[in-house]
Amino acid sequence: MAALQNSKPGPMGIIRDALGKDNPVLVQVLGICSALAITGLVSTTLVMGLALMIVTSLSCLMVSVLRSTIPYRVRLMVQMMVISVFVILVHLYLRAYHLEMSKALGPYVGLIITNCIVLGRCEAFAIRSKPLPAFLDGLANGAGYALVLLFIAVIRELLGGGTLLGHSVFPASFQPAMFLKTAPGAFLTLGVVVWVVKSIWPQTGAAPNHEG
């Protein structure tokens, strides 16, 4: 976030930063609330990542378009409403065309509203940027989030259930580590992923000091 405030990177820069050194989940510690709950299966994670990309990019676009008309004092409220509307649209679409998926995701689709990534990008970038960069920034941050989630989901489904997108990968003698499917397993997987990422790229966010 700090990098974006200091300089004005081009479209490619925005996308690169959001996927890598400003990755919302790993570096900015945003949005891990829902990052873990739905990573038990790759299929639910794909849908969730896609939903978040749609909501973040469109909300950022909308906030950016409205930025000169939103009164400063109530801007958080307005941003929340914009986000809620897009989340409702996604929720209704899933309910209408993918009922099974909607049931599997449960209330976590609705919880995109309070996913700090969406509000964070609206507040930190979209509210004072032109529509196109805001849209790209939202899309890229959504993609950065989806990427990490997908990585965790692959680990959890592959080792925890021995399957990938529902197809079994390992020979029948493989003993899946059921533990990875449980809540503690999700936490430990994320912890280890963060550890590995920071060991390989030590410069990515020394200490997380973002609140919220």
Place this chain on the structure above:
Amino acid sequence: MASTTSYTLILLGSILANNILLAKFLGMCSFIAISRSMRTAFGMGAAVTFVTFCTTLLNYAIYTGVLRHGSRFLPAVDLSYLSFLIFILVIAGFVQLVEMVLERFMPSLYFSLGIYLPLITVNCAILGVNLFMIDQGLIYDFAQTAVYALGSGLGFWLAICLMAGIRHRLREADIPLPLQGLGMAVIITGLMAMAFMGFTGMVN
């Protein structure tokens, strides 16, 4: 009619076995960010518990009274697709109201709690409890919902205070550099979640 046992079960279940943070992954952002000192963690836990309890009851009343199909005041119209929007507006509005009331009448409490209040609006735990309430199609009645909301808030309070205590001890520990900060916090949370899983058999 629900008996006392069922209330106790709901309360213990939501505090321990289905802890909103350790089993449902909600409220992680503030949990990681605020749990550095016991004082702030305690304040945050108290504020979350209070807001969760009040907004869940408010939203229960709105949902059963107006939004859902066959509701008390608008039985013919199904407005439940608006629940996300209404719930988050109620939470945001309530937080704003509490902030103004505290500032006016209890300045000392406002200054110790005030900084957390804006953060609470985007705390997933609160919206989460509200959404879990309707997710299974309103399995609880009003009193049970109240107990569930209270238990969930207390569960968050308990978890964040425990975490602050552990992190206090960790200041002396020699943690590998890449693991410091987020990595360590998440792994500790995992270990805590593992401990809390032990309560599952107790309630079910």
